[in-house]
Amino acid sequence: MSGLTVVKALNRALHEAMAADPGVLVLGEDVGVLGGVFRVTEGLSEAFGEQRVIDTPLAESGIIGTAIGLALRGFRPVAEIQFDGFVFPGFDQVVNQLARYRSRTHGRQGLPVVIRIPFGGGIGAAEHHSESPEAYFMHTPGLHVLSCACPQDAHWLLRQAIACPDPVILFEPKARYYAKGEVDESGPDLPMGSARIVRPGRDAALLTYGPMVRTCLDAAQAAAGEGRDVEVVDLRSLAPLDMATIRACAERTRRVIVVHEARLTLGPGAELAARLDEEMWGALDAPVLRVAAWDTHYPPARTERAYLPDAERVLDALDRSFAY
Amino acid sequence: MSGLTVVKALNRALHEAMAADPGVLVLGEDVGVLGGVFRVTEGLSEAFGEQRVIDTPLAESGIIGTAIGLALRGFRPVAEIQFDGFVFPGFDQVVNQLARYRSRTHGRQGLPVVIRIPFGGGIGAAEHHSESPEAYFMHTPGLHVLSCACPQDAHWLLRQAIACPDPVILFEPKARYYAKGEVDESGPDLPMGSARIVRPGRDAALLTYGPMVRTCLDAAQAAAGEGRDVEVVDLRSLAPLDMATIRACAERTRRVIVVHEARLTLGPGAELAARLDEEMWGALDAPVLRVAAWDTHYPPARTERAYLPDAERVLDALDRSFAY
Amino acid sequence: MVDIEDPTQPVRLLTPEGELVEDPRFRWRGGDGSLVEMLRGMRRGRRFDVEGAALQRHGELGLWPPLVGQEGYQAGIAAALNPADMVFATYREQSLALAMGVSPADILALWRGAGLSRWDSAATRMAPYSLIIGSHPLHAVGYALGVALGRAGDGPAPATLAVYGDGASSQGDVNEALVFAAARRAPVVFCCVNNGWAISEPVTRQSPIPLYQRAHGFGIPGIRVDGNDPLACAAVMDWALGRARAGSPVLVEALTYRMGAHTTSDDPGRYRSDELTRQWAGRDPIERLQTHLLARGLVDRPWLEALDAELDDFGAEVRRTCRELVDTPIERVFDDLLVEPGAHLAEQRAECLDWLSTVPGSTVPGEEVGA
Amino acid sequence: MVDIEDPTQPVRLLTPEGELVEDPRFRWRGGDGSLVEMLRGMRRGRRFDVEGAALQRHGELGLWPPLVGQEGYQAGIAAALNPADMVFATYREQSLALAMGVSPADILALWRGAGLSRWDSAATRMAPYSLIIGSHPLHAVGYALGVALGRAGDGPAPATLAVYGDGASSQGDVNEALVFAAARRAPVVFCCVNNGWAISEPVTRQSPIPLYQRAHGFGIPGIRVDGNDPLACAAVMDWALGRARAGSPVLVEALTYRMGAHTTSDDPGRYRSDELTRQWAGRDPIERLQTHLLARGLVDRPWLEALDAELDDFGAEVRRTCRELVDTPIERVFDDLLVEPGAHLAEQRAECLDWLSTVPGSTVPGEEVGA
Numbered sequence A, B: 001m002s003g004l005t006v007v008k009a010l011n012r013a014l015h016e017a018m019a020a021d022p023g024v025l026v027l028g029e030d031v032g033v034l035g036g037v038f039r040v041t042e043g044l045s046e047a048f049g050e051q052r053v054i055d056t057p058l059a060e061s062g063i064i065g066t067a068i069g070l071a072l073r074g075f076r077p078v079a080e081i082q083f084d085g086f087v088f089p090g091f092d093q094v095v096n097q098l099a100r101y102r103s104r105t106h107g108r109q110g111l112p113v114v115i116r117i118p119f120g121g122g123i124g125a126a127e128h129h130s131e132s133p134e135a136y137f138m139h140t141p142g143l144h145v146l147s148c149a150c151p152q153d154a155h156w157l158l159r160q161a162i163a164c165p166d167p168v169i170l171f172e173p174k175a176r177y178y179a180k181g182e183v184d185e186s187g188p189d190l191p192m193g194s195a196r197i198v199r200p201g202r203d204a205a206l207l208t209y210g211p212m213v214r215t216c217l218d219a220a221q222a223a224a225g226e227g228r229d230v231e232v233v234d235l236r237s238l239a240p241l242d243m244a245t246i247r248a249c250a251e252r253t254r255r256v257i258v259v260h261e262a263r264l265t266l267g268p269g270a271e272l273a274a275r276l277d278e279e280m281w282g283a284l285d286a287p288v289l290r291v292a293a294w295d296t297h298y299p300p301a302r303t304e305r306a307y308l309p310d311a312e313r314v315l316d317a318l319d320r321s322f323a324y
Numbered sequence C, D: 001m002v003d004i005e006d007p008t009q010p011v012r013l014l015t016p017e018g019e020l021v022e023d024p025r026f027r028w029r030g031g032d033g034s035l036v037e038m039l040r041g042m043r044r045g046r047r048f049d050v051e052g053a054a055l056q057r058h059g060e061l062g063l064w065p066p067l068v069g070q071e072g073y074q075a076g077i078a079a080a081l082n083p084a085d086m087v088f089a090t091y092r093e094q095s096l097a098l099a100m101g102v103s104p105a106d107i108l109a110l111w112r113g114a115g116l117s118r119w120d121s122a123a124t125r126m127a128p129y130s131l132i133i134g135s136h137p138l139h140a141v142g143y144a145l146g147v148a149l150g151r152a153g154d155g156p157a158p159a160t161l162a163v164y165g166d167g168a169s170s171q172g173d174v175n176e177a178l179v180f181a182a183a184r185r186a187p188v189v190f191c192c193v194n195n196g197w198a199i200s201e202p203v204t205r206q207s208p209i210p211l212y213q214r215a216h217g218f219g220i221p222g223i224r225v226d227g228n229d230p231l232a233c234a235a236v237m238d239w240a241l242g243r244a245r246a247g248s249p250v251l252v253e254a255l256t257y258r259m260g261a262h263t264t265s266d267d268p269g270r271y272r273s274d275e276l277t278r279q280w281a282g283r284d285p286i287e288r289l290q291t292h293l294l295a296r297g298l299v300d301r302p303w304l305e306a307l308d309a310e311l312d313d314f315g316a317e318v319r320r321t322c323r324e325l326v327d328t329p330i331e332r333v334f335d336d337l338l339v340e341p342g343a344h345l346a347e348q349r350a351e352c353l354d355w356l357s358t359v360p361g362s363t364v365p366g367e368e369v370g371a
């Protein structure tokens, strides 16, 4: 399929998965007739009925908790959390229940539940609507944490997530929801969420995911003008991290910068820096640098450009890296 | 006061703070007549009455949410979460409300709320009773995150936390609750939660906090037998981190190991490694190593010794560090 | 004795046709002057809403949550409140917020993305907005428990009011608020605004039974009022707030209708019929009070024309205010975070301002507003 | 028509003195044989409890939550369940768990810290324990919604039962479970076990009114039963489960009393008087059924002596089982985490086993148990 937006690619993945397996259900707030506030679930209710596309009461803990119960009964629920910041009322069910069930039952009972979370800023939204909470989930064992950055991956990752026997949190970048691209519906033949080298380069590497992939590509392009050949890696999977690809990339480029909208302190970049520091000791030409949101709350929308990392900050980090 | 346990030191701090300021309240499950399951609030109900020592309904979100309201009305509530794992039902009120109120109100309204959380493992407890969730809070702006490791600090940090105009999460190490020590009630004259060099040393540094301070001291002692002079630093404050002390220590020792019961991936050690990698580039003789719990759920109690970091693992990390 | 919780009819004192009716339980005790004030307040609220929606269309605001049709209960609440009472409400109580003295500038700043809850909540008695649906009633209960503890100790104990929607009623936090209020007899009034919808979901998706009955299961009296009848709302709220001040929690369900979209981002045509909306148009709170006041001669055409002119001025002022809003400078995210943020945040602050100073056309730290 | 929710009296069919009484709403429909089975089940549950507490005292278990006094409703539930029904209960329904076929070994392993919820919940129909109070009723509702969706499609639709305590009733999650069940008519029975206490807090700290009434506020029928009367519990549960199978949620409050400590770590002397406990001792569920069966000649002294002998064997078996329990080897925390944990966890697993192999006296990975 050519020229689908991320939203349409996700929608198509849901249509396909629901058609292929009657056990796949969609639930969340406004996912039914309305098709979700971002229209990711558009048309599902008409196609598969109210029984399989469930407009839930307004309660995120209830959404995740009942999704767990549905999975116990043999279904594969795909839950939508309307915006990033709203996942916290359901956080206990994720951390203490969803993520633990397989361990708690000595491996007997896995929970094939997908939680879709539109995330990230840059869309001029109100408080709690521009968050990047992925680090909270990366620190939680028992979850797969994915993020897509383009229509192809949106489609592929969501199909893989639904097929996964364990819980998957899929972070969908709101700021890229309307970006268009080709979608090959068969998807690449890769382990779920393998990292992807979006732009190969030799001199330095930008490790990123979600909305910042675009920003990093812009920065890499600008850097090319200055004669720097910068690689951009879309991590796609934040848990587990595809360390083989990441290490290989660090080995080749010897300069690594991690870029994300999540906050600096204990954001994903902290783990990457810690691992690479140890695993690549002596093999890098500069410390792993991090370009991230400040360690504050998200600002009022009209100030968000001064909060979100942009290509300038990435270029500045590249300069700093090359200065070592 | 000499020979107080951590529990008694905390209890004393509460008694003093409540006597000094009628606005200080204690609330939580079983904190009243019972005095808390660990007896930290013992005698407060008798001394200050049921109005100021509130046995709440069994609902953590309600405890934190009403503590916020009490603070808005001018009180200084000290909420107890009975065990570490039970903080998650109240996590939304912490992340989306407590931590944000000052920012949301453009600095007008701070919330002097203390949340005490007995944390950590090693006490043979059931599921959800041995967690180390501090990293989740470190990643959340707008909170002070503290941990005490001895009676003196327990007393001092709790008094400081109650005096603080902003929210403080105090992690109390259950495994050290009955450790005894001197308590000077005036407390050191230091900024809240400055790191403390528990044992000075020149050859390597162990950065730690809470229950692992004891483990690190044991390891340092054993290392001394092998002729290694190992420093042990109790971070005491996890947010903000006392980077001045930490940097100075790293500069002196050139080998740093972070030790905690929190899980490895995006545990506190990740942030310390990332910062030191960048800030001390070229100035360390080995990468920052991390000794942490595995990236899994806490095991059944009888297996916990194979899960929790111990002196052996710290010594092994020291060996690895010296091997660089 | 009359059963105050009689479920058969919501409390109503003024019919949609503008006629006074008797209710065995409640009477309107305010003077005629306050009726006129209520009309003015509702008209002002609606005008503010019209301006807000227009400003959003013109790109001046990021979002606007229409309140049209919901002015009635807001006027009733405003009329019943004592100055020391404290209100925790939602983004759709803009008319009430204005009545309580929150400035249009502060509300506009929030929807423009120029600020968050900038207003002085201690002075206005209007708490900041929490956009996590259902999270604030617990704050209200905590505040009320604090009132009951009597630390302030001056004057008659104020009541606390928690206003939230039919959708919010499903959140665990709202139910915990009821638990805490009931268990400790918090001097709080819960006002559940049932406007029929939570975005696209009709209230039947939240509850098979009327929401005032939710209270009964917690041991709290619950009562339903015609939320488009400002007189009934004022009378019921007056009773409820009084009851709270005397130490007992109570829940009032205000039955109303969201005439517009959920927000300016929403398209209600996708999920509901115009038919229902048309029915509710006949129960407009402003129409009925205006008809009533005209009939009784308490206002007349010239008065209404004068009000129109006043509101035109107000509208112009709102537009001007919006244009003049200054964005919150980015350094406030650092400065407003903690009293003692520590050195690392100070470094980030410096780095941030440094970066901005090098980016051409970037936000130059603006002038201080709102604090 | 009899009002099934008459609040004046909990449903009771067997008095504390062991005499049958009429209830206008419910009748015991089971045969005499099942009465005898209930007695055996309760006695077995209590014996298990005695053994568990003793094992804890001897350091064989880390913790034990006494169930003494609460065998009645558990026997009633067991009698009323169909084989395909699914139960989500708490750590205090050990007697019920045994009745459903969970092995003593699996329960002991949990309290010993030798394992977590090792049993096969699909086969036993008993869900794993969630020690986060109040979190599991949502799972039950989700399960019930799944049943209603009829994916299994074989045989009569089973009912789902969520058992939780008076303390748990305050949690947001429990109330959300009621919201979801009511809004979507989940075929679920909520059984709120009101045993008077949540650790040191009397139920009055949670609610000023009886907890069966909580259901009413959500549009769900609620009824109170004498939780120490196994006959009444069986009859009410039979009705409730049938109602659920037919598609309607319902809440049953089982009124009982926690005769012992909250757990073996608890000291009830600190917060409650023995007086109340003594009163409740006169309402013991086992005593009353035993008295009744003796009076009717359905059991006799020799039968009871045989039962004693049987239970002595059972007790010995429980102790032996406990001694023979094998700890869960540490590598299971890796192996049971995810089907595809990835390379990093594989490295940690290797590092862990490597470390253990060097530590003298460390846990040698034991034999596989329970899976």
Ligand SMILES: Cc1ncc(C[n+]2csc(CCOP(=O)(O)OP(=O)(O)O)c2C)c(N)n1
Residues within 6 Å of the ligand: A029, A058, A060, A082, A086, A089, C090, C092, C131, C132, C133, C164, C165, C166, C167, C168, C169, C195, C197, C198, C199, C258, C262
């Ligand atoms: C925790 C949370 N979940 C979801 C949302 C998204 N959301 C915003 S308003 C709304 C509907 C609220 O309905 P109701 O409480 O009836 O208030 P109304 O909008 O009708 O005034 C939803 C789902 C949110 N803001 N917070």
Ligand SMILES: Cc1ncc(C[n+]2csc(CCOP(=O)(O)OP(=O)(O)O)c2C)c(N)n1
Residues within 6 Å of the ligand: B029, B058, B060, B082, B086, B089, D090, D092, D131, D132, D133, D164, D165, D166, D167, D168, D169, D195, D197, D198, D199, D258, D262
């Ligand atoms: C979320 C959470 N908060 C607190 C606890 C600690 N805790 C364990 S049992 C208990 C009391 C439970 O009371 P109730 O629901 O009445 O059940 P009972 O123990 O009486 O059977 C508490 C507070 C917990 N396990 N989980």
Ligand SMILES: [Mg+2]
Residues within 6 Å of the ligand: C165, C166, C167, C193, C194, C195, C196, C197, C198, C199
């Ligand atoms: Mg609504």
Ligand SMILES: [Mg+2]
Residues within 6 Å of the ligand: D165, D166, D167, D193, D194, D195, D196, D197, D198, D199
């Ligand atoms: Mg109880």
